[in-house]
Amino acid sequence: MGLRREERDVHERAAEFEAERGHLLAVAQRMLGSRSEAEDAVQETWLRYAGALGDPAAREQIRDLRGWLTTTCSRICLDVLRSARVRREAYPGQWLPEPVVSAAPAADGFAPDPAERAVRADQLGTALLVVLERLTPEQRVAFVLHDVFAVPFATVAEVLGTTPAAARQLASRGRRAVTAPDVPKHTADLAEQHKVLAAFVAAVESGELDRLVEVLAPDVVVIGDSGGHFPAARRPVVGAELAGRFILGLFGQAARWGGPLHARPVLVDGTLGWQAETAFRDGRPLRMVTSFAVHEGRITGVFNQLNPEKVAHLDGVGADEDWPPRY
Incomplete structure (x- = not known):
């Protein structure tokens, strides 16, 4: 009876993680600019979550699941970004992120909806993913977490191992780079x-x-x-x-x-x-x-x-x- 309850609990936790997978992929993709690296980061997040579930003390600390998963995934991405700097510097020619491709809507689906325009204007797209390569790993993580996903600076600071004031400054530097005059503007719906x-x-x-x-x-x-x-x-x-x-x-x-x-x-x-x-x-x-x-x-x-x-x-x-x- 106890085993069945435990198995049921594991399945429920796994289902809760799967419900957050899309969000975690979006976070990791924007931080890393690589679909394959993002998927690896999310898988590592799952492994750490599964490990935490097996530790009663660690499990007790997971009060906000999305917040805990986002923080864990962001730390993994930060480590990947730091190790990727040398690889990117040695890259032959110009670098672009791995494209995330999906079906285009039918021509009659392009309705000039003002609400849609606002949403599209906030999306990163390829142009800003390219610009994010200019940032240090810490600036990139701070900018993506706060400006794209509205994560509070206190949590950003926890991810980066710094103070909220320093995290705010890192995000500000990232924001200035993203809005620089030489950055291709993309505002069209x-x-x-x-x-x-x-x-x-x-x-x-x-x-x-x-x-x-x-x-x-x-x-x-x-x-x-x-x-x-x-x-x-x-x-x-x-x-x-x-x-x-x-x-x-x-x-x-x-x-x-x-x-x-x-x-x-x-x-x-x-x-x-x-x-x-x-x-x-x-x-x-x-x-x-x-x-x-x-x-x-x-x-x-x-x-x-x-x-x-x-x-x-x-x-x-x-x-x-x-x-x-x-x-």
């Missing part, structure tokens, strides 16, 4: 993104630089991450005309390779983009996920993820999904 990306695709298809430049913000930035597997610019391409020439050059190269180009609209880190596949000039398959930052009717950032190690987990694009993607 899905309706505006749909309109702007349709114009972008049409301009690319036309091959006319002037037409493409009209869709790009004057300070637009283009970043590509190939992980050293394919040729890619080693530094961001900045400015509408330079970026426009660069983008048209990329599509011109792809056309000369001769292989079919398949693509479909997707959501990338919550913003509208596309997933595309073609064959590289040497015959190797090339898979790419492109996301955008959009502000005031123009594209402020283009982010091309074509590192095979970061897109291998995605489902393939269907042979019937031809270029250009239909927005």
Whole structure:
């Protein structure tokens, strides 16, 4: 009888953890910029939670489950960030986070809802995940916990092993970096993104630089991450005309390779983009996920993820999904 009650209790605790898994993944993904690392951090959080359940004294300390799990997961992420600094510094070329890709809503689902606009404006997206790489591990954890997930500074300080005042200062430094003038702004809701990306695709298809430049913000930035597997610019391409020439050059190269180009609209880190596949000039398959930052009717950032190690987990694009993607 006691054993059954204990087993039932374990199942209930496991179910409570599973209910928090999505939240923990969101926290870890924003801290680490890597889906696989985030999943590992959440799994380690589960192991520590399971261990705490087996210790009556430790179990007694878990009064707020979400708070305890968030704190534990954040400490794990902090350790990962500290150890990842050297790896990131040695990364070949530009770095972009692993894309979190989901199905794009139907075209008639892009309702310009003011409430939705506010929610979308608060989302990180690829642009801000890139900016977070500028921060120290401590600044990143403080900013994500407090500014994104509204965790009190007292708890942030506990995670970082510092004082609430120091945690507040770390978050403030992170906030200044995220809102710096050179950071691509992204404020568009899905309706505006749909309109702007349709114009972008049409301009690319036309091959006319002037037409493409009209869709790009004057300070637009283009970043590509190939992980050293394919040729890619080693530094961001900045400015509408330079970026426009660069983008048209990329599509011109792809056309000369001769292989079919398949693509479909997707959501990338919550913003509208596309997933595309073609064959590289040497015959190797090339898979790419492109996301955008959009502000005031123009594209402020283009982010091309074509590192095979970061897109291998995605489902393939269907042979019937031809270029250009239909927005």
